Amino acid sequence: MVEVHLWSGLRSLTGGQQVVEVQAATTGALLRELVRAHPQLQGPIDAGVSIAINGRIIASGLAEPIPEGSEVYLMQRLRGG
Amino acid sequence: MALDDRKSEFNFVGTRPDRPDGLDKVTGRAKFGADAYAPGMLHGAILRSPHAHARIIKIDASKAEAHKDVKAVVTRADFSDKPEFKPGLEGEFWNVLENVMAGEKALYDGHAIAAVAATSALAARDALKLIEVEYEVLPHVTDVDKAMAPDAPVIREGAADYSVPAGMHPNVVRYHESGHGEVEAGFAEADLVIEDSFATEATHQGYIEPHACLAMLGNDGKGELWCTTQGHWYAQKYCAAALGIETAQLRVTASEIGGGFGGKTTVFIEPVALALSRKANRPVKLVMSRSEVFRATGPTSSASMDIKIGMKKDGTITGAQGIFRLQGGAFPGAPGDMTAMCGFAPYNLTNVRQVGYDVMANRPKQAAYRAPGAPMGAFAVESVIDELCKKLGLDPIDVRLKNAAHEGTKANYGPTYERIGLVETLEAAKAHPHYAAPLKPGQGRGISCGFWFNHGGETSVSLALSEDGSAQLMVGTPDIGGSRASMALMAAEVLGIPYENIRVTIADTATLGYNDVSHGSRVTYASGLATIKAAKHAVEKLCERAAVKWGIPGDAVKWEDGCAVPSGPNAGDFDPMPLADITADMGATGGPISGHFEATPEGAGVSFGTHIVDAEVDPETGKTSVIRYTVIQDAGKAIHPDYVEGQFQGGAAQGIGWALNEEYVYGEDGRLQNSIFLDYRIPVASDLPMIDTVIVEVPNPGHPFGVRGVGETGIVPPLAAIANAVSNAAGVRMRQLPMSPPRILAALKENG
Numbered sequence: 001m002v003e004v005h006l007w008s009g010l011r012s013l014t015g016g017q018q019v020v021e022v023q024a025a026t027t028g029a030l031l032r033e034l035v036r037a038h039p040q041l042q043g044p045i046d047a048g049v050s051i052a053i054n055g056r057i058i059a060s061g062l063a064e065p066i067p068e069g070s071e072v073y074l075m076q077r078l079r080g081g
Numbered sequence: 082m083a084l085d086d087r088k089s090e091f092n093f094v095g096t097r098p099d100r101p102d103g104l105d106k107v108t109g110r111a112k113f114g115a116d117a118y119a120p121g122m123l124h125g126a127i128l129r130s131p132h133a134h135a136r137i138i139k140i141d142a143s144k145a146e147a148h149k150d151v152k153a154v155v156t157r158a159d160f161s162d163k164p165e166f167k168p169g170l171e172g173e174f175w176n177v178l179e180n181v182m183a184g185e186k187a188l189y190d191g192h193a194i195a196a197v198a199a200t201s202a203l204a205a206r207d208a209l210k211l212i213e214v215e216y217e218v219l220p221h222v223t224d225v226d227k228a229m230a231p232d233a234p235v236i237r238e239g240a241a242d243y244s245v246p247a248g249m250h251p252n253v254v255r256y257h258e259s260g261h262g263e264v265e266a267g268f269a270e271a272d273l274v275i276e277d278s279f280a281t282e283a284t285h286q287g288y289i290e291p292h293a294c295l296a297m298l299g300n301d302g303k304g305e306l307w308c309t310t311q312g313h314w315y316a317q318k319y320c321a322a323a324l325g326i327e328t329a330q331l332r333v334t335a336s337e338i339g340g341g342f343g344g345k346t347t348v349f350i351e352p353v354a355l356a357l358s359r360k361a362n363r364p365v366k367l368v369m370s371r372s373e374v375f376r377a378t379g380p381t382s383s384a385s386m387d388i389k390i391g392m393k394k395d396g397t398i399t400g401a402q403g404i405f406r407l408q409g410g411a412f413p414g415a416p417g418d419m420t421a422m423c424g425f426a427p428y429n430l431t432n433v434r435q436v437g438y439d440v441m442a443n444r445p446k447q448a449a450y451r452a453p454g455a456p457m458g459a460f461a462v463e464s465v466i467d468e469l470c471k472k473l474g475l476d477p478i479d480v481r482l483k484n485a486a487h488e489g490t491k492a493n494y495g496p497t498y499e500r501i502g503l504v505e506t507l508e509a510a511k512a513h514p515h516y517a518a519p520l521k522p523g524q525g526r527g528i529s530c531g532f533w534f535n536h537g538g539e540t541s542v543s544l545a546l547s548e549d550g551s552a553q554l555m556v557g558t559p560d561i562g563g564s565r566a567s568m569a570l571m572a573a574e575v576l577g578i579p580y581e582n583i584r585v586t587i588a589d590t591a592t593l594g595y596n597d598v599s600h601g602s603r604v605t606y607a608s609g610l611a612t613i614k615a616a617k618h619a620v621e622k623l624c625e626r627a628a629v630k631w632g633i634p635g636d637a638v639k640w641e642d643g644c645a646v647p648s649g650p651n652a653g654d655f656d657p658m659p660l661a662d663i664t665a666d667m668g669a670t671g672g673p674i675s676g677h678f679e680a681t682p683e684g685a686g687v688s689f690g691t692h693i694v695d696a697e698v699d700p701e702t703g704k705t706s707v708i709r710y711t712v713i714q715d716a717g718k719a720i721h722p723d724y725v726e727g728q729f730q731g732g733a734a735q736g737i738g739w740a741l742n743e744e745y746v747y748g749e750d751g752r753l754q755n756s757i758f759l760d761y762r763i764p765v766a767s768d769l770p771m772i773d774t775v776i777v778e779v780p781n782p783g784h785p786f787g788v789r790g791v792g793e794t795g796i797v798p799p800l801a802a803i804a805n806a807v808s809n810a811a812g813v814r815m816r817q818l819p820m821s822p823p824r825i826l827a828a829l830k831e832n833g
Contacts, residue, residue: 005495009244009258043243047172052496056783058683059537073495076257076418080536080601081343081449081793 002030002066005073013040027051028062030072048077088786092642093573097723098580101565102337111337114293114309119364122295123152123198125357126205127350127367128212129377130187130194133221133443133751134234134411137187137194137214145197145211150204153360154212156195157182160356161325170322176412178323180446181352187216188236188411189443190752191376198357198365221443221751225385225408228252228442236411236441252441257418259494260402260434264389267400267432271391274400275468278387279461281800281818282744283380283408286450287735287763290339292378293368296354300362302326304355306333311345311559312598317590323352324359331355334589335559342561342735343449344379346598375756379448380745382407382415386461388424392469396480400432401425401493405458408440409447415439416447416454419534422494423797424458426532427481427503427689429490443751449600451732452533452793456739456800460818463529463801468814477528477805478511481691485530502715502779502789503530503689509775510691515711520695524708525809527694531797535685535790536601541594542611544572544619544676548668550661552576552619554612555588557596558604562792563724567605568612570720571786575616577643578660594679602790605720606685606781611678613785619676626670627658684783685790690714692733692798696806700829703822705741705807711773717781717789728791730772736799738764740807744819 001021011018015038022033030051035042051058052073058064059078066072105111142154160182163169170178183192195212199205220234227233228250235251244256268274294308304326310316313333321328338345354367369378384407391400403424409415417437425433437454447453470477485507486492488500510516510528520526543555554572558564565585573580597603624638627645631638637652638645644657667674695709712729719725742762746754755761780787800818808814811825813832 007257007259007495009256012246013243040243047242055492055497055499056684057496057534057687059681059685061681061683064683071497075422075494075496078534078536078601079416079419079449079453080534080603081346081451081453 002070002072004030004034007075010041010044014038025066026062027058027064027066030066050075050077091574093570093580094718094720094786095722096570097721098566100563101569101585102560113290113339114336115368117295117307117336117366119295119297122364122366123200123361124202124205125196125198125354125365125367126202126209127193127353127373128195128209129373130183130190130192132187132216132218133190133223134219135187135216136219137183137185138217139215140195141213142195145208148208148211150199150201151197151208152200152363153198153357154195155353155356155360157184159360160323160352164322164325167322173414174319174322176414176446177319177347180412181323181349189445191373191445193353193377196353196357198361223442223444223747223751225383225406225440225442228408228440229406236443240413240441253438254413254441255417255439257421257437259422261491262432264400264402264432264434268389268391270393270399272394273469273472274389274391275465276389277465277816279464279816281384281457281460283383283444284739284743285375285380285761286342286344288340288342288344291369291371291374292350294351294354295364295366296351296358297364298324298355298359300359302330304331306331306351306355307336308333308351309336309338309345311338311341311561311600313559314557314590314595315346315598316348316351319348320352320355324355332589332591335587338559338561342451343453343600346449346600347379349378371758372756375761376753377445379446381450382409382447382454384420384457386457388461388465390465390469392473394473396473396475396483398428398430398484401430403435403458403462405436406438406440407454408442408444410444411441412446413439413441414447419454420458423455423532424462425493427486427530428484428493429486430493433493435493451735451796455531455533455797456736459529459531459797460800460804464804464814467527467805467808478507478516481528481530482507500779500782501687501689502777505777505779506689506691506713506715509713509777510693513693513711513713513775515693515709515773523810524695524697525806527696527802527805527809529692529798529801529805531690531794532687533602533794533797534687535606536603537607537682537685538597538601538603539595539681540607540611541596541679542608542615542677543593544615546619546664546674548664550578550664551582552578554583554585555593556585556608556612557588557593558599558608559587561599562604562728563721564604564608566724567720568608571609571612572616575613575620576660577640602792603685606784606788606790607682609720609788610682610784611680614678615676617676618678619674622674623660623663626663626667626674629670630658631655684781686717686781686783688715688789688791688794690794690798692802694802694806696803696810698807698810698825703825703829705820705825707737707770707803710770711775712795713775713777714791714794715777715779715789716791717784718778718787719776720786720788722776725776725791726774729774729795732795733772733799734764734769736796737769737803740800740803740818740820742819742821
């Protein structure tokens with residue numbers, strides 16, 4: 001299982017949970033499983049999210065592996081100038 | 082992306098060769114957006130709203146259309162909200178269309194209402210006067226705090242997304258909250274807690290080249306577009322959607338670019354020129370005036386912020402909280418979330434909470450401006466840290482070092498940092514002669530740290546070798562900061578041929594795969610990574626061809642210093658074969674040799690900087706002079722150090738303008754009062770001291786050569802560093818930007 005840390009603004013969509021557990025080996029699977037467990041997360045995920053795995057920020061890639069025991073944070077999609 | 086081939090010793094990378102575009106630019110040969118012409122070309126002009134907020138009741142263009150010089154008039158009806166070949170425009174795409182050409186309402190002073198194409202630029206401007214628009218003027222709001230107030234006019238009902246808590250005004254369209262620990266417990270542990278409020282005004286990116294384009298679109302749905310842009314694939318995708326044509330049928334070529342800084346990451350006039358061209362069946366050129374650039378293209382957000390930080394007597398920060406309200410014009414998109422995440426990012430905090438609001442107001446749609454959202458947050462946070470240091474009698478660099486984030490720190494926005502270089506920038510600042518230099522009476526010194534995320538993004542690169550051994554490199558990221566030079570250096574490093582033998586071209590959308598916009602400080606990182614990989618791809622083929630010539634297996638050849646060599650004693654005894662000897666007869670050994678790479682690199686690596694500023698305030702006039710400035714920033718690895726230093730200096734120069742003079746001034750009528758450079762004061766050479774630079778190199782583990790983007794972080798610390806210097810010089814805390822002479826005089830007066 002992967003422990004996914006959400007930003008606190010998402011707690012209202014997960015019944016108050018800021019850390020949710022899903023079974024996923026890649027970033028794409030993680031997003032799918034998050035929506036399956038918490039359908040209300042579809043909105044923020046569609047709006048764009050990035051995933052930090054052990055501190056490395058994956059901006060958009062769905063095929064990035066998530067090693068067992070990784071620290072995983074969901075983040076809002078980053079923008080730049 | 083796994084990187085198993087990190088390199089730390091270099092022959093070409095880190096040198097300072099001449100810039101490849103230098104001669105073109107000093108002789109006027111470089112072709113910018115307005116430098117394109119076509120046979121039969123018409124000139125376009127855009128009619129803009131004089132109202133900050135108004136319903137468009139009726140547009141009567143019949144008189145303009147009847148004029149002999151006018152060949153086409155377009156309004157919103159000439160664009161497609163639901164293109165035939167792709168799903169209907171929604172979200173940000175819809176917002177961009179609404180900004181390109183108003184629909185039911187004019188949302189800000191300068192919003193495009195209609196456009197004409199005529200036989201001359203003068204005729205086009207004159208024809209605008211023949212278009213009659215009936216408006217119902219609506220109440221407006223331009224201030225961020227007023228736009229959130231219960232009685233504020235609603236700009237667009239239903240624009241808020243899921244994130245906005247119930248009960249907020251409809252102008253609040255997005256909400257971000259993050260952090261960890263318990264801030265109240267943290268404040269209780271502190272020996273001193275300071276809570277204060279800050280405000281910054283919107284500023285413009287101030288690029289010297291106004292938006293300009295030349296568009297051709299036939300009724301067969303095939304088009305050509307030449308424009309000044311940071312991202313021509315975005316322009317292609319967006320324009321094709323807005324015009325209802327297939328993406329691949331529109332070829333977009335990026336001109337030389339006269340500055341962008343984030344403001345040219347979207348489209349404004351390009352879809353309008355294409356729509357006019359389609360209607361007139363002639364090429365149409367559109368060039369914005371400076372006033373149009375100010376009124377209708379992206380300034381930054383303005384901001385209103387509340388910061389509360391608790392500190393122990395030894396300088397330990399025990400709790401930190403920031404509320405950041407950003408106004409981003411009449412559309413969702415103000416980067417309140419970025420401001421919130423970046424403000425406290427330099428620090429290792431046990432208890433931290435940050436909240437960001439994205440608020441709409443009747444102003445132009447904000448656009449990115451180097452590290453969008455981060456500079457204002459740093460201004461507020463670093464001002465409070467400075468005040469805490471002063472009240473507790475602590476050295477501002479020591480306090481920042483004591484609290485500095487490092488590898489393993491849990492970032493304020495959540496994840497644990499990989500290897501980062503903040504501590505190294507602070508140590509370099511402390512050791513720099515600037516920090517120990519004495520100050521004269523009336524002068525003050527300011528320190529600030531700054532953070533930016535950086536980005537990867539979709540990237541395609543092709544490299545083609547010529548028979549004489551020279552190389553053509555095609556990248557898709559417009560060169561806004563010297564990337565042609567850094568790409569050539571990275572390719573030279575891999576191929577082992579001189580920098581001068583490589584020509585780098587910004588390819589058009591028909592000749593290379595998709596590329597994300599030049600933004601997010603991504604180009605040297607992502608296009609650089611792709612260049613290295615494309616060059617390695619070519620090297621693999623060069624080794625195979627040498628093997629063919631020697632009659633040995635391909636895997637028995639390796640590449641060293643620009644030559645194929647046998648990989649070991651068993652491979653055979655052959656003299657090294659230079660690249661040009663292989664390419665000379667490549668047609669006979671298997672055909673042309675090229676290298677390619679396409680990917681979305683995901684290892685950009687975050688970046689930190691520390692700035693030192695000395696300022697002198699004239700108590701009689703309120704004028705501030707920046708008398709010494711030092712930028713210290715982690716570049717990971719500086720590919721072409723001249724350009725890296727230029728980015729550092731440019732960030733500081735723009736930051737000086739933002740801190741001291743630049744601001745959007747709106748009248749009570751909601752109209753922009755200062756839409757020319759005479760009234761909107763950007764720094765000129767005589768306003769600036771020599772800006773000293775120190776490049777720190779803590780390699781990014783996500784890039785083969787260790788590169789971290791440097792384009793944006795440099796504008797994060799200046800607002801705060803200058804505000805701290807001015808506050809220390811004037812003896813009064815400056816809480817509002819810009820610190821223009823009238824504001825300084827008012828603050829001095831208030832302070833007695």
